[in-house]
Amino acid sequence: AAFESLSSRLQNVFSKLRGKGKVSEEDVSEAMREVRLALLEADVNFKVVKDFIAKVKERAIGLDVSKSFTPGMVVIDIVNKELTELMGGTQSKLAKANKPPTVIMMAGLQGAGKTTTTGKLAKLLQKSNNRPLLIACDIYRPAAIKQLQVLGEQINAPVFSLGDQTSPVEIARAGLQHAKENGNDYVIIDTAGRLHIDEELMEELKQIHQVTKPDEVLLVVDAMTGQDAVNVAQSFHEQLALTGVVLTKLDGDTRGGAALSVKAVTGCPIKFAAMGEKIDSLEPFHPERMASRILGMGDMLSLIEKAQMNIDADKAKEMERKMRTAEFTFDDFLEQMEQVRNLGPLDQIMDMLPGMNKMKGMKDMKVDEKQIGRVEAIVRSMTKEEKQKPELLNHSRRKRVAAGSGTTIVEVNRLIKQFDDMKKMMKQFSSMMGPKGPKGGKK
Numbered sequence: 001a002a003f004e005s006l007s008s009r010l011q012n013v014f015s016k017l018r019g020k021g022k023v024s025e026e027d028v029s030e031a032m033r034e035v036r037l038a039l040l041e042a043d044v045n046f047k048v049v050k051d052f053i054a055k056v057k058e059r060a061i062g063l064d065v066s067k068s069f070t071p072g073m074v075v076i077d078i079v080n081k082e083l084t085e086l087m088g089g090t091q092s093k094l095a096k097a098n099k100p101p102t103v104i105m106m107a108g109l110q111g112a113g114k115t116t117t118t119g120k121l122a123k124l125l126q127k128s129n130n131r132p133l134l135i136a137c138d139i140y141r142p143a144a145i146k147q148l149q150v151l152g153e154q155i156n157a158p159v160f161s162l163g164d165q166t167s168p169v170e171i172a173r174a175g176l177q178h179a180k181e182n183g184n185d186y187v188i189i190d191t192a193g194r195l196h197i198d199e200e201l202m203e204e205l206k207q208i209h210q211v212t213k214p215d216e217v218l219l220v221v222d223a224m225t226g227q228d229a230v231n232v233a234q235s236f237h238e239q240l241a242l243t244g245v246v247l248t249k250l251d252g253d254t255r256g257g258a259a260l261s262v263k264a265v266t267g268c269p270i271k272f273a274a275m276g277e278k279i280d281s282l283e284p285f286h287p288e289r290m291a292s293r294i295l296g297m298g299d300m301l302s303l304i305e306k307a308q309m310n311i312d313a314d315k316a317k318e319m320e321r322k323m324r325t326a327e328f329t330f331d332d333f334l335e336q337m338e339q340v341r342n343l344g345p346l347d348q349i350m351d352m353l354p355g356m357n358k359m360k361g362m363k364d365m366k367v368d369e370k371q372i373g374r375v376e377a378i379v380r381s382m383t384k385e386e387k388q389k390p391e392l393l394n395h396s397r398r399k400r401v402a403a404g405s406g407t408t409i410v411e412v413n414r415l416i417k418q419f420d421d422m423k424k425m426m427k428q429f430s431s432m433m434g435p436k437g438p439k440g441g442k443k
C-alpha cells in the first residue's frame, strides 16, 4: 500500500526511542538522521526534507525532549505535527462561487487520471446534493469524450459535449452557458492532457481559463510518479495559477514523495486524494489524518466517516472508545470485522487502523476474503467466556476450536497471537493518545 515503506521505517525509528527510559540529545539526533533518510528514500524533495528536519529539531530542543518522561512520544508528536504542517496543516476545502455555477477546471498530464477524477468529483458533489455538469473539452485523446459520457451515465450526471470538431475554448464557453440555463450549481471542465507539458497545451488551458474564469483550477497528478509529479505541478502552477492539487493512485505503492512535497514546493494545497479506480474512491485530503496514518497512529476519523453510511455511528464510537481503552474482546473483533467488510477494499481499511500496517501477520488476511471467513469461523467456535477472556484458551480448548471451525490449530494459534498483538498495539496507541485524544490533534 501507499507509504508502506516510509511508514514502517518511521515507526521503527520511533519504537527504538520509545523503548528507552531516557533519551539523550544524541538519541534524538540519531533518530532525526534516520527520519531524514526515510524521507529522502520516500522521494521527498531534498530541500523539503532539510527544512523539515530543521523544524523538528528546533521544536525538540525547545521542548527539551530529553527531560520528558515519555521522550519517544514527544518526538512522535512533534514529527506528527510537522508532517501535518508540511501537507498544508488543515484541510483545504473546495471554493464556492458567490453566484452559481462554481466553475472547476481540471488540468493534468495524460494518464494522470483527469477524466476519471472529473467523474469522481461530480459524484462527491452529488453526495452533498449538488447538480454538477461535466464539460468535455478533451477533443484530442480519442476516447476521452466517450469516457466522460460513460462516467456521467454511471452517476447520472449530465455531460456537455460538442464533439471533437469544435475548439475546446468554444465548448467550455457553451458548456458554461448551458449550465446557467439549466440550473447546474457546479461545472467541471475536463481538459486535454499531453504526455509532456508543451506550449500549445498551456495556451489552450489559459484560453479556457480566460473564458470561464474558474473558481478552482485543480491539477490532477499521479502520486506514483513521485518527484516528477511535483515538477509537473510546479510548471503548471507557474502558468496557470492553480488553486489545488488532486493526488491520484494513492492506492498503489507510491513511496509518498509527491504527497509530502507538493504543498511545500508549489504552495498549492492538496484538496483531494484518489485511492482507486472506482467512482467513489475520491476523498477530501486531510493533512492531519494522513500524517497519523503515515506514523501508524491509524486514521480512525476517516474510517469512522467512511463507515457512517454502512455502520451505526454509535457502534463506531463505542468501537473507537474500546480501541482507545484497549478493552477489546474477540466479540468486538468479530463485530468489527463484519462491519469492516461492508466498507470497501480491506487493505485500505487495514491501513486506517492503528498499528495494522506494522503487523506483518495481518497482511495475509488483507486482501483474502476467504481468509476472513476462516477467521470468523474460528471466533464463532469459541465459547462466550473464551471470547471475553482469550487467556482461557489453553491447548485443549484451542484444539476444540480448530475442530469446530474446520480449521487447524496452527491457524487458531496464529489468530490468537494476532489478537494479542493487536491489543498490545492498542494499549500503546491509547497511552499515546491520552484520554482525550492526541494533544492538539483531532478536532
Ligand code: GDP
Binding pocket: 108, 109, 110, 111, 112, 113, 114, 115, 116, 117, 193, 248, 249, 250, 251, 252, 274, 275, 276, 277, 281
Ligand atoms: P487522463 O488521461 O488524465 O484523463 O487519465 P484517465 O482518467 O483516463 O486515467 C488513466 C488511468 O488511471 C485509468 O486506467 C484510470 O482507471 C486510472 N486511475 C485514475 N485514478 C486512479 C486511482 O486513484 N487509482 C488507480 N489505481 N487508478 C486510477
